């Protein structure tokens with residue numbers, strides 16, 4: 766098993782440790798996850814799937830909670846930040 770996983774966040778290559786969540790990759794990229802209805806940048810808050818602040822698109826599927834999904838090789842992640 767590889768020790769690291771490479772993904773892309775808003776087209777930017779990011780490498781994280783194997784077992785890291787998509788939320789980790791988004792934060793490592795310097796992006797935030799989404800933008801609120803009032804235009805505020807939002808990032809992971811609870812880290813356990815209840816607040817929905819960490820939603821991003823993963824491989825084209827929108828509204829995924831990034832704290833609940835582990836990074837897989839070559840994932841394409843679209844965040845608003």
Ligand code: FES
Nearest residue numbers: 812814816817832
């Ligand atoms: S950080 Fe709260 S649902 Fe993901």
